[in-house]
Amino acid sequence: MPHAPLVSPGPPLTPAQRQRYARQLSLEQVGDLGQRRLAAARVLMIGAGGLGSPVLTALAAAGVGTLGIVDSDSVEVSNLHRQTIYTMADLARPKAEAAAAALRAHNPLIKVVAHQTRLTAANVLALIADYDIVIDGTDNFATRHLAHDAAALLHKPYIWGSVLRFDGLVTTFWVDGPAGGTRLEDLFPSTPGPDEAETCAMAGVLGSVCASVGAMMATETLKLIVGFGEPLFGRLLVHDGLDASWRELPYGAATATGVTGPLAPAAAADPPRDTSHSQVHTHPIPVQAHPGAPAPDEVTSAELAGLLADRQAGLADFVLVDIREPWERDIVAIDGSALVPMAQLLTDEARTVMEPDDRVILYCHHGARSEYAREVLRDNGWSAVTHLAGGVDDWVRQIEPDKARY
Template identity: 50%
Template sequence: MNPLVEPAEGLTAEERRRYARQLLLPQVGELGQRRLKAARVLVVGAGGLGSPALLYLAAAGVGTLGVVDDDVVDESNLHRQVLHGTADVGRAKVDSAADAVARANPLVRVVRHRERLTAQNAEDVVAGYDLVLDGSDNFATRYLVNDACVLTGRPWVWGSVLRFDGQVAVFRDGHGPTYRDLFPTPPAPGTVPSCGEAGVLGAVCAAVGSAMVVEAVKLLTGAGQSLLGRVLVHDALAMTWRPLRLNPDPRRAPVTAVEPVEGAADREPSPGPAGAAPDLPEVDAAGLAHRLRERAAGRDGFTLVDVREPDEHAAFALPGAVLVPLADVLADPGRFDPARPLVLHCAGGVRSARALRAVLAAGHPDAVHLRGGVAAWNAAGLPGDG
């Protein structure tokens, strides 16, 4: 395998001391370490996968790390996003990440991109790097990364986690498959749960993020055989890693421009006005809490419906909520008694908005959904059942 980058001029005495154990590896050695020093790697997302990836890339001696993230650190991130600490809550993730990388290895330069990748900026951002590691949590960004990498000729390492499962792959147009060979079209909104809906074990992020860094080091130095043409599937409950063969699809349309992928989000928005669905009747967390009190007093006879999946409902349920998963609502949106007001909710507001549209279209006269979902409910400090 040919290395991606030319080596830097040389190593300092400090670098030789720091990377001494890595220099002992014949597949890396001084030449490989000089290639790592010269390398520029872009990490998309400073979250569950970006955290271990950035730390191990820095520890390995990658000379320049770019970090793309427009989010701020939330307390719910901390169990898996080990780049950030309690004191970082509320800070921009790119700033927290830069500080963490500096603590891990002050010899590494960090470039902060506090922005979300879009069809307008993705190609320009990606073009400044030799390699991309994508740890983003939504399909729209993954397609943007793929198309920008195709147009700029950059390989990229993809990782994904959910619950106890993970996947890793390497994509490089012209040398092997791309992300669009694995997922030709994005799933419909609400059909794929996010970590915020289904949960994730933090250590699974560490396992997958570390595997992504191994692939990055191999690509940069030319060591070993890359995952190109394979998807590595991790099942942490069974503790297995299983490779699946992936070939380019000869019928796939060529990428000619970075285009936004409409309706491809697999994460739900944060609670609050940004998470609201336009033109849909809704209730906020405080309003729903008031209605629940009224219902307990016999003054509001509404039905509260949870459209999440059974395991999500079992983990945390709003008081008195009845479970009807989204797929069942969509299959029969007229199932609800039109004489009873209806409140729908999910994890963050996306699935409940979809369910509400179907219910309203079926003729229900009095239905709303919870803006921001369970995330907004929890953010307001309100209790669940039990």
Template identity: 50%
Template sequence: MALAPLVSPGPELSRAELLRYARQMALPQIGLEGQRRLKNSRVVVLGAGGLGSPVLLYLAAAGVGTIGVVDRDTVDVSNLHRQVLHPDAAVGERKVASAAEQLRRLNPHIEVIEHDVEITPETVLDLVSEYDVVVDGTDTFDVQIIADAACALVGKPYVWGSVLRFDGQATVFWSQAPGGAARTLSDLYPDLERRGADADETCAIAGVLGPLCATVGGILASETLKLLGGYGEPLLGRLLVVDALDGTTTEVPFGTAEPATPRVANVGRPYDPFIDGPTAGGSPGPAARPRNERNTMQDDASTDSVSVSELDSLLQARARGEADFVLVDVREPHEHELVSIDGSVLVPLGGILSPEAREAVPADATVIVHCHHDGRSQRAAQALRQSGYDDVRFVRGGIDAWVAEIEPEKPRY
């Protein structure tokens, strides 16, 4: 079911614009009027990384008049294989600045707005309220929950995608879609606890095929243009699954025809995903999710964890013979080879209870475990405690925080 266009036609096109978009306007579903709608459109893209790169490039090339770019990160060389919007020369620059520069070069007829801010319950409403469509290219489940709740609250279509390894997904959420098509994130993932259990499986850890980002990002851009122009069949209530290994796509229907209930409890106030109760509508909220890479347990910090500055002091004390503990790196070998903390012992999480691990980490030892952030290290610490280790702590923020605060000359990934 095609929906009504979200945007009215804007000003007349200049001769330069008529020439630029001629092949696009040749499509009867777009035409001159549709191109004027795009010129009058405002779209914000959350994340300028692997998914955000192709989305931003194609929206800019299509002539979307105003594009907002939201990202708080910097360009990293380890991401360039999939974040094709950024050149090698931009490594170390703010992503929003790099993205905006490339988009303005690509199409001088559009306006690009830079939002160099973190997406939080306090900032999200300002980010999404002034745009016609919100496209999510982030890879953090907490951010997706916040963005979905905000879009549901203000009635904005929320174009969503995900990529990991060789698998991609794309769909459209819209709490105010007509004709029984209203959907929100909770319709796709009613069991947020199960979804949250995989939330620390990020591209940095599990890897991702670069061209898959272009495939899924192109779908997200197409869905956005369809919503703006009011043509075609949006992916409302349908999840498009892409398997790059098999070269297949599968459509999975989800949700019901009942009006979607926006989950908005956490928007507009400080948000703690581990103390907030169930979200609006009775769906299990972020509090139900296990601890993951991007959410350290602050309430356990005094007894179960150490900060990177505390670890630095402990390592210096160990070097002087004033402390005795084993620092265990539970990441994978390729991560350890890229960057490591001097004096650590590599025991990947999958083998943390193996006989080899017992030899490297005696049961009566004081143990401190770390990973990339701290999701895997928290699971490792729990497993060790359950197997009889008495004194086990994890490093808050992992080696990413260590490099940022203690050894900035080492690479981050």
């Protein structure tokens, strides 16, 4: 299906650009105009590891004008078998800086920005806002959900890949894509706990599989920028390195089939965890708990409804905080909540709504952002903070079905 180019073309190409990208310019689908779009494009890579290495080198070679790199780690010798952008000389060096230096050396015609930082609720929107496309090569679901939700809020395409052992997955999420767009929740209806999600460090990975999957992620990026080919909207590309196969699985809001196999969010034999019912957490926030008692990790919509009734009767004391954006709150909100957008969680203004010694319940759209924000607050002095499983979407389905959903 034809799609419009994502990026407007930049100024005329220089002789140096024409010489360097001559074989790419000769492609009918790219040409002079497409190369100018690439030169004007701004792409953010989250994670400069096994997937970030092939993605970044391919995009730099293709002439993407500005590449941003977000990574907080340093180079270790165990990285080198798959993170091919680094050398022995980079050991102990910050990854974002080392990767940026390698890309500048490879292609001095582009700009590379190193963001040597951990992606957090406090910085994610500001980081992503400055780029056209977000590419995620991280290996944990908390960061994936954070990056995806921020990209969705800012209407940026989000290209995602994952590798484990000999297997790989690639797709592109975009809320502005065809047929109503796609979201991470369409593919992964539930999020695994830390004891359920395997990582490369635990299970291992073949370095060449990273290269294969990273190459596909880079190709997806170039297609979106220039406007050729058929992006992976609503299609999951599955690679099996053992039998050298690539297959395609459709997904979308209407199917929500999820994924099985070694890269699935839960064991293949288990059904997706239902985070909207009481079996997840059977105990709400204690109404008369000890002042310093820790809050549970999450509450259900039914539990929150009971707590709000108790608060109305003077039997409970807590602050309900909506961490979504104002435009989302205009669509639907839970009565009795205060708005503190996620990017403002650690500001002085936020403390006027919720002090560190307050009992706090956070909520967002589906629960992913609030889960991450809960950990951010806990890391910054809030001891009694929890969040609403399933977010306001579950609240509407379970408690106030007459309210709007989005």
